[in-house]
Amino acid sequence: MNALIISAVFGVIMMFTGIFVKQKPVQHTMAIIGVALLLLINILEMNGIVFFKVNTEGFMLFDRFALLFNSVAFGSTLVYFLLSARDMEKVGHYFADYVALIFFILCGIVLVASFQSLLILFLGIEIISIPLYILTGTSKRNLKSNEASLKYLLMGAFSTGIMLMGIALIYGATGTFTTRYMNFGEGPSALAIAGMLLMFFSMAFKVSAAPFHFWTPDVYDGSPTVFTSFMATIVKVAAFVGFIRLFYDAFGSIHEDWKLVAAIIAACTLLIGNITAVFQQSVKRMLAYSSISQAGFMLLALLAFNATGKEGIILYAAAYSLATIGTFAILLKMNDHSFESFNGFARQQPLLAGANVVFLLSLSGIPLTAGFLAKFYMLKATLEAGGLMWLVILAVIMAAVSVYYYFRLIQAMYFKEGDGNAIEVSSGFKIMLVAVAALLIILGIFPNLLLNWLYF
Amino acid sequence: MVPVLLILIPLLAGIVSFFISNEKTARSWALLASLITLLVSIFGLTVLKDPSNLAFETSWLGSLGSSFSVKLDGMGQILCLLTAVSYPIIFISTWHAPFNKANNFFGLMLLAQAGLMGVFLSMDALLFYFFWELALIPVYFLCSQWGGERRIAVTFKFFIYTFIGSLLMLVGILYLYSQTPGSSFAIADFYNINLPNNVQSRIFWLMFIAFAIKMPIFPFHTWQPDTYEQTNYATTMVLSGIMVKMGVFGLIRWLLPVLPAASYAWGDTVSTLAIIGMIYASLIAIRQNDLKRLVAYSSIAHIGLMCVAIFAETESGMQGVMIQMFNHGINIIALWIVVEIIERQFGTRKISELGGLAKKMPALSILMMVVALANIALPLTNSFIGEFLMFNGIFGSTITKYNVVFMVCAGITIILAAIYTLNMIRRVFYGEANELTANAVDIRTNEKWILVAVVVLIFVLGVYPQSMLDISSETVNGILKEADITPYLIGK
Numbered sequence: 031m032n033a034l035i036i037s038a039v040f041g042v043i044m045m046f047t048g049i050f051v052k053q054k055p056v057q058h059t060m061a062i063i064g065v066a067l068l069l070l071i072n073i074l075e076m077n078g079i080v081f082f083k084v085n086t087e088g089f090m091l092f093d094r095f096a097l098l099f100n101s102v103a104f105g106s107t108l109v110y111f112l113l114s115a116r117d118m119e120k121v122g123h124y125f126a127d128y129v130a131l132i133f134f135i136l137c138g139i140v141l142v143a144s145f146q147s148l149l150i151l152f153l154g155i156e157i158i159s160i161p162l163y164i165l166t167g168t169s170k171r172n173l174k175s176n177e178a179s180l181k182y183l184l185m186g187a188f189s190t191g192i193m194l195m196g197i198a199l200i201y202g203a204t205g206t207f208t209t210r211y212m213n214f215g216e217g218p219s220a221l222a223i224a225g226m227l228l229m230f231f232s233m234a235f236k237v238s239a240a241p242f243h244f245w246t247p248d249v250y251d252g253s254p255t256v257f258t259s260f261m262a263t264i265v266k267v268a269a270f271v272g273f274i275r276l277f278y279d280a281f282g283s284i285h286e287d288w289k290l291v292a293a294i295i296a297a298c299t300l301l302i303g304n305i306t307a308v309f310q311q312s313v314k315r316m317l318a319y320s321s322i323s324q325a326g327f328m329l330l331a332l333l334a335f336n337a338t339g340k341e342g343i344i345l346y347a348a349a350y351s352l353a354t355i356g357t358f359a360i361l362l363k364m365n366d367h368s369f370e371s372f373n374g375f376a377r378q379q380p381l382l383a384g385a386n387v388v389f390l391l392s393l394s395g396i397p398l399t400a401g402f403l404a405k406f407y408m409l410k411a412t413l414e415a416g417g418l419m420w421l422v423i424l425a426v427i428m429a430a431v432s433v434y435y436y437f438r439l440i441q442a443m444y445f446k447e448g449d450g451n452a453i454e455v456s457s458g459f460k461i462m463l464v465a466v467a468a469l470l471i472i473l474g475i476f477p478n479l480l481l482n483w484l485y486f
Numbered sequence: 487m488v489p490v491l492l493i494l495i496p497l498l499a500g501i502v503s504f505f506i507s508n509e510k511t512a513r514s515w516a517l518l519a520s521l522i523t524l525l526v527s528i529f530g531l532t533v534l535k536d537p538s539n540l541a542f543e544t545s546w547l548g549s550l551g552s553s554f555s556v557k558l559d560g561m562g563q564i565l566c567l568l569t570a571v572s573y574p575i576i577f578i579s580t581w582h583a584p585f586n587k588a589n590n591f592f593g594l595m596l597l598a599q600a601g602l603m604g605v606f607l608s609m610d611a612l613l614f615y616f617f618w619e620l621a622l623i624p625v626y627f628l629c630s631q632w633g634g635e636r637r638i639a640v641t642f643k644f645f646i647y648t649f650i651g652s653l654l655m656l657v658g659i660l661y662l663y664s665q666t667p668g669s670s671f672a673i674a675d676f677y678n679i680n681l682p683n684n685v686q687s688r689i690f691w692l693m694f695i696a697f698a699i700k701m702p703i704f705p706f707h708t709w710q711p712d713t714y715e716q717t718n719y720a721t722t723m724v725l726s727g728i729m730v731k732m733g734v735f736g737l738i739r740w741l742l743p744v745l746p747a748a749s750y751a752w753g754d755t756v757s758t759l760a761i762i763g764m765i766y767a768s769l770i771a772i773r774q775n776d777l778k779r780l781v782a783y784s785s786i787a788h789i790g791l792m793c794v795a796i797f798a799e800t801e802s803g804m805q806g807v808m809i810q811m812f813n814h815g816i817n818i819i820a821l822w823i824v825v826e827i828i829e830r831q832f833g834t835r836k837i838s839e840l841g842g843l844a845k846k847m848p849a850l851s852i853l854m855m856v857v858a859l860a861n862i863a864l865p866l867t868n869s870f871i872g873e874f875l876m877f878n879g880i881f882g883s884t885i886t887k888y889n890v891v892f893m894v895c896a897g898i899t900i901i902l903a904a905i906y907t908l909n910m911i912r913r914v915f916y917g918e919a920n921e922l923t924a925n926a927v928d929i930r931t932n933e934k935w936i937l938v939a940v941v942v943l944i945f946v947l948g949v950y951p952q953s954m955l956d957i958s959s960e961t962v963n964g965i966l967k968e969a970d971i972t973p974y975l976i977g978k
Contacts, residue, residue: 397619406656413660419688422660426653433649437642445630445638478549 031082031092032071033100034140040064041133048126054119061129062111068136069104072097076483088208089147096144098344098483099271103139106264106351107132112462113359117256121168128168128257131161135265142272146279148197148207151272155193155236158265159186165260166253178252185235185245193232199225200280209280218284226281230288233276236269239329240298243322247306250318255367258314259358262321267347270328274343277332285335292333293421299326300428307435314367316435317357320393323432324350327408330425333418334411341481342407348473348480349400353389356466360386363453369438373448381460383443388467392474394436395429400473405429488530489556489607490542492566493600495523496573500596500624509588513581516592520573523599527570530558531957543609551663551670552612556604560961561738564808564954565606565731568815571943572727573599575816579823579936580720583830585632591720598624598724605732611659611671614740618652621729625721634716641716644709647699651706655696655736658689662744676744677968683747690748693741694756700733701789703756704763714782719826722778726785726822727815734792734811738804742796743968750971753797754886761895764790768902772909777825777835780910781818784861787899788814794892795876799969801962803879808958809951810872813860813944817869820857820940824850827929828914832922837910842919846926851915853937858911860944862904868947873900885971 044064047057071081076097119125134157141154163186167179197207203222204212214222231242238246250258281288303323310316328346331339360382364371376383392401409425412418442448473480499519506512530540540558547553558566573595585591601621608614622645629641659671666675681689699706714722742749767786774780792810795803827850828843829835844851860867863874880896883889919926929937947954 391623396623397616402619406660409657410660410664413657413664419657419661422657423654423692426657427650430646430650430653433646434642437645441630441638441642444627477547481549 031080031084031086031090032075033068033104034137035082036068036071037133037137037140040068041130041137044126044130044133048124048130051126054125057126057129058115058119061115062108064129064133065104065108065111065136069101069108072100072104076101086146089150090141090144091146092144094484095275095340095344096140096271098480099143099268099347100140101483102344102348102351102480103136103143103264103268106348106355107136107260109352109462109466110260110264110355113355113459113466114256114259114362117359117362121254121256122170124168128165131165132260134161135260139264139268142268143275145272145275146209148200148209148276148280151276152190152193152197154272155269156190158268159190159236162186162261162265165257166249168257169254172252172254174252175254178249181245181252182249189232189235189242192228192235196225196228196230196232199228201225209276212280212283214284218287222284223287226284226288227291229276230291233269233273234295237266237273237325237328238322239295239325240302240322241295243299243302243325246322247315247318250321251312251315255314255358255362258318259355259362262317262358263351263354266321266325267328267343267351270325270332270343271347274332274340278335278340282335289333289335289415292329293418296326296329296333297421297424299323299329300425301326304428304431308431310435311369312367313361313364313369313372313439316369316439317354317361320432320435321354323428324393326428327405327425330408330412330421334408334415336411336414338407338414339411341484342404342411344484345400345407345473345477345480346404349392349404349470352466352470353392353399353401356389356463357386357393359459359463363455365453369442370448372439372442373446375443375448379453379455382455382463385463385467386443387440388470390436390440392470394433398471398474400470400477403474403477487542488526488534488539489558489562489566489603491526492523492530492558492570492603492607493556495519495526496596496603497600500593500600503589503593503596506589509585512589512592513577516596517574517577519596520570520577520599523603524570524574527567531563531567541609547612550612551666551668551672552610553672554613555609555672556607556613557609558607559964560958561735561808562606563957564812565728565735566603568731568812569599569602569606569728572723572815572819575819575823575936575940576720576723576727578932579819580826581932582930583719583826585718587631591628591632594624594628595720595724598628602724602728602732606735609673611663611673611676611740613671615652615656615659618655618732618736621732622648622652625725625729628721629713629717629725632718632721636712637716640709640712644713647706647709648696651696651699654692658692658696661689661692673739676740679744681745681747683751686745686748687751690741690745690752693736693745694752697733697736697741698756698759700736701730701793702733702763702786703790703793704759704766704786707763707767707786710786711779711782714785715776715778719822723819723822726782727819730785730789731811731815734789734796734807737793737796738807738965742799743965746969746971749797749799749969750885753799754888757794757797757886757888757892760790760793761892763787764896764899765902768899768906771906772902774906775837777828777837777910777914780837780906781821781825784903784906785814785818787903791873791876791896791899794896795879797886798880798883798889798892799885799966800879800883801966802875802882804962804966805955805958806872806875806877806879808962809947809954810869810876812954813868813872813947816940816943817857817860820853820937820944821861823933823937823940824854824857827933831926834922837913839920840914840923841917842915842923843926844915845919846923847928849934850929850937853934853941854915855911856941856944857937858907860948861907863900866945866948868944868951870948871951
């Protein structure tokens with residue numbers, strides 16, 4: 031509850047800051063303090079210190095899972111601000127407004143992570159989506175950004191419509207919005223199945239699972255890179271957490287009815303995401319497709335429907351978000367987004383290149399990084415679910431394919447000679463980036479540092 | 487304590503090496519670290535032989551049922567000794583080879599050593615997988631950064647190949663883990679799993695492919711000649727001398743005892759593949775004009791024989807594999823040293839362009855002759871013992887019906903090995919010197935002494951192999967007991 035209120039309040043504060051405080055550094059500092067505060071009070075709430083005691087009438091439940099995910103999301107946002115806030119200033123004149131929108135998104139993330147009623151889920155998804163439509167179009171003079179924004183709005187509205195229909199059908203079938211009270215009886219009615227499938231598809235759209243992913247590359251490519259970084263990481267994993275909450279809580283009793291659909295969608299997402307990423311010439315687009323392929327892996331947690339999956343998605347969220355934010359932070363400093371622009375990067379910026387290697391190794395799931403254990407949890411969960419050996423084998427083969435495009439960047443940085451377009455970065459940025467890389471390795475060796483919070 | 491030191495010394499030394507800016511210092515530092523590792527390894531065999539010194543366990547991923555459990559058993563002793571012996575040899579023999587950014591080079595080499603040690607020491611499946619990959623990553627960087635023109639693409643092929651293999655193995659490990667009673671990755675629990683035969687078969691192939699790619703076994707070998715050819719010599723020595731042993735080792739420790747029924751059922755198939763690979767590689771080696779590729783193909787043939795001997799599941803054969811793993815490691819490193827000397831001096835590896843080296847380089851020729859004879863497994867050399875034991879094991883195997891066929895086919899490859907090795911010696915070292923080789927000068931001191939050391943090792947192990955066999959006999963018997971298929975046969 032703490033985080034929900036504070037994030038909303040901070041969003042409003044930042045809006046007014048934009049009017050009354052003109053100095054960028056002050057706005058900048060306020061944004062970072064805001065997120066740090068959010069993280070702090072959320073951790074306090076995990077330790078039982080709640081400032082705002084609001085009776086949510088069973089609409090929301092701030093359990094360990096929700097709170098831990100909030101911490102991961104806020105922590106990642108903090109890292110994101112520390113690394114990329116300066117690049118956000120370059121997008122346009124309204125830095126404070128961008129930050130305000132991000133705080134509203136965080137507010138939506140809290141809703142999505144802790145909903146108990148389909149209404150709150152809907153609210154959360156919308157509160158996340160609407161600021162994103164704006165952020166996508168913030169590069170006002172850029173046609174691609176405008177196009178991405180419009181496309182995202184239309185597609186997003188479409189999927190929201192589907193979700194509403196699904197909610198209505200579910201309500202018709204069960205007579206309740208509350209996920210825990212949903213009772214589908216012996217065999218679920220056709221109405222319930224239809225509603226469940228509609229909700230499944232709309233959520234699949236939000237997490238850009240194939241074949242509902244077509245908007246993703248264009249929107250990610252078109253929007254300003256600094257916001258792509260945010261969308262592709264924190265927002266995406268938040269949608270996943272909502273997805274998992276919905277299907278674990280509401281549709282857990284009819285798991286057998288959606289397991290196969292989920293498995294097929296996961297397989298499609300893995301195939302399409304990875305194979306298309308191989309052919310990309312721009313790192314930004316490659317990362318867009320990589321986010322689709324990583325979504326395929328995260329879908330494994332959904333269809334597994336067990337405790338391992340739930341633990342794993344938290345670890346996956348942290349590992350994937352941190353690594354992708356790090357890679358994007360470096361990409362933001364580059365003059366253009368092609369693979370060739372990274373040629374000879376290691377010679378020029380050894381520290382950044384080294385950190386980037388850790389990010390890429392983590393994304394491809396090499397041991398000793400958090401990414402490996404995240405994937406490991408996903409595979410373990412799927413095996414425990416039983417009967418899905420084919421999917422596990424497909425997933426590991428696709429993980430091997432993903433090595434191809436992640437390592438292309440490593441090859442460019444280390445083994446190819448380049449003219450090296452000189453980039454300037456502050457030493458603070460370097461330290462921060464190395465710290466994130468170190469964090470990924472620490473999580474890769476001791477994942478329990480994070481996961482123990484789920485239980486203790 | 488000893489196993490932890492064996493991993494920790496190269497690991498820390500490797501990390502430190504990245505921060506040494508002077509090339510000479512980096513070299514000396516790496517050599518020093520590798521010598522200390524060698525010392526620790528020898529201590530582990532002699533002074534600190536007490537079992538309490540050779541095992542270490544501490545909790546790690548408790549919730550997953552994995553622990554940091556390392557132990558030096560007989561097989562571990564031999565392979566760690568091989569790793570520890572090889573590194574100083576590699577560093578001394580390439581002492582004068584120029585490396586751009588030497589600190590990174592030696593740092594990565596030492597990290598690879600730490601990974602290799604970890605693979606040979608792990609007693610926990612997840613830990614094993616960790617080290618399995620950790621050994622690969624530094625080697626990927628080594629091969630891609632220092633080597634021939636086509637190195638990037640070739641190394642990438644190698645990397646993707648092995649990565650697919652290891653991921654499939656991960657699935658296999660995960661499945662086995664889900665079948666253990668208390669959800670544990672400990673090797674003892676893996677040995678106690680009793681799976682139905684059809685499930686065993688599936689898991690067998692998942693894991694076997696990983697090992698087969700590493701060794702490499704036909705038809706998974708296509709990465710190997712290219713990679714050996716394009717990589718710098720020091721890394722090639724690590725790859726061919728030590729890394730291929732990871733595959734052999736994996737078969738013995740993680741496949742045969744864990745999935746005995748499937749190993750029995752598919753043993754003949756695998757042996758047949760290995761035999762095909764041996765003959766095929768030997769025939770290619772005969773036609774080969776490039777020295778590096780010749781050694782690469784000869785390595786495929788030698789490793790194939792080990793694979794056949796493993797699946798024969800006899801004590802003699804297994805003991806042969808143990809000692810041969812060590813022998814093959816040092817012999818092939820010696821071959822690479824010679825090839826490196828030749829290429830450095832004449833700028834070519836083409837056999838057809840060389841000739842008459844014996845007159846100009848007498849020391850090299852004599853030493854090379856011994857190594858070549860060891861490559862053919864002539865009596866008195868170390869390989870003779872290993873191959874003899876393996877043949878004996880294959881012939882006496884009760885587990886396969888085709889033991890005679892395998893034996894005859896494998897015997898043919900020994901003859902083929904003699905043909906291509908001696909033919910290479912004849913064409914490179916004897917005959918008339920041409921204008922390229924007319925001004926050859928003999929080898930440097932460091933190379934001479936390191937080759938002498940290897941030759942001494944070859945003879946010592948060839949004459950008195952018992953010391954080595956004693957180390958591994960207990961492990962071999964333990965593994966054969968786990969791999970015993972009698973309980974499964976009674977079921978039928």
